[in-house]
Amino acid sequence: MKLRKLVLIGAGPGDPELITIKAIRYLKQADVILYDALANEELLNYAAQGCITRFVGKRYGCHALSQEEINSLIVEYSRQYCTIVRLKGGDPFVFGRAQEEIETARAAGIKVEVIPGISSALAVPATQLIPLTCRGINESFWITTGTTKTGEISIDIKWAAQSSATVIILMAMSKLEAIMEIFSSYGKEHTPVAIIQNGTTKDEKMIAGTVKDIFFRASAANISNPAIIVVGEVVNLHPSMITQAIATQTQGQLQPR
Ligand SMILES: C[S@@+](CC[C@H](N)C(=O)[O-])C[C@H]1O[C@@H](n2cnc3c(N)ncnc32)[C@H](O)[C@@H]1O
Incomplete structure (x- = not known):
């Protein structure tokens, strides 16, 4: 008998x-x-050819299938088929609910393998030329969710806002204004912020501003999910910010004394 296997794959x-x-x-x-x-x-x-492909999408809190239904499907399919792949965005272990599926498979006696993927948290800022760390600017980065499973703002935002780390926030667009207020309350009004929607795809959109004005800019540009928010001085290294800084400097030099 062939071994039944669940393979969690990071799709990037x-x-x-x-x-x-x-x-x-x-x-x-x-x-x-x-x-x-x-x-x-x-x-x-x-x-x-012959492989069964099935969308079990979960997005914006609107679930095509609940996590429990997905877990049941894994077990059901494994009764008839040997290799069941769960293809997940980014990396399965970064806000991917991988553990629930692993536990379900183990309980059903199905072998599990995980193939890591490139998380959007790292890749989306990178393709925009925003480094998460840069010598002389910062020494670490946080990757946090904006909202918890109960729909509240994660308490970690409060801790992250007090650090000098680059803060990468996922699943946070519905709470953008309130999250920026938390950063402001720790004296970060002028800290640069970038938001990238649909990063690394043909629909990619990016805006940059500061903690103080990014909510206004995001609303004006109609930026929504799926998006990543990057808060930190490294955002100043984005090409558009560098061009803007040069323009401001030149303008200053041209002013009559
Ligand atoms: C449930 S989490 C899954 C994260 C995924 N496991 C990963 O490692 O990228 C979904 C969130 O990831 C972020 N995200 C995923 N892909 C994205 C992309 N291409 N552009 C911007 N944000 C993305 C958004 O914040 C989205 O709400």
């Missing part, structure tokens, strides 16, 4: 080329692929 941040070679190998071998909304559907082209 959106660009279908940002996936690992190992992940592609498993996609080709899969009998069933259950995929999320943030996994690029182009990746399904790697699936073999």
Whole structure:
């Protein structure tokens, strides 16, 4: 009898080329692929003929299937098929609810393997040329969720706002204004902020500003989910911020004395 296996694969941040070679190998071998909304559907082209592909998307709190239903599907499919792939956006272990699926599989006697992916938290700022750390500017970064499972602002935002770290916030657009108020309350009104929506895809949109004005800018530019918020001095290294700084400097030099 062939071994039943659940393979959790990180699909990367959106660009279908940002996936690992190992992940592609498993996609080709899969009998069933259950995929999320943030996994690029182009990746399904790697699936073999006859492979069952099923969207089980979860997005913006609006679930195509509940986590419990996804867990049940994994067990059901594994009764008939050997290799079940769970294709998840970014990395499965970064806000990916991977553990619930791993525990379900283990309880059903299914072997589990995890193929890491490039998390949007790292890749989306990187492709915008925003480093998360930069010698002389900061020494660490935090990756936090904006909202908890009960819909409140994560308490970690408060701690992160007091640090000198770059703060990368996921799942936070619905609480943007309140989150920026927390940063302001710790004297960070003028700290630069970038928001990138649909990073690494053809629909990518990016805006930059400061803690004080980013909510206004995001509303004006109609920026929404899925988006990543980056708060920290490293945002000043974004090409648009550098151009803006040079323009302001030149303008100052041209002013009559
Ligand atoms: C449930 S979390 C999953 C994160 C994923 N496991 C990862 O490692 O990227 C979903 C959140 O990730 C962020 N996200 C994922 N892909 C994104 C992208 N291409 N552009 C901007 N934000 C993205 C958004 O904040 C979105 O609400």
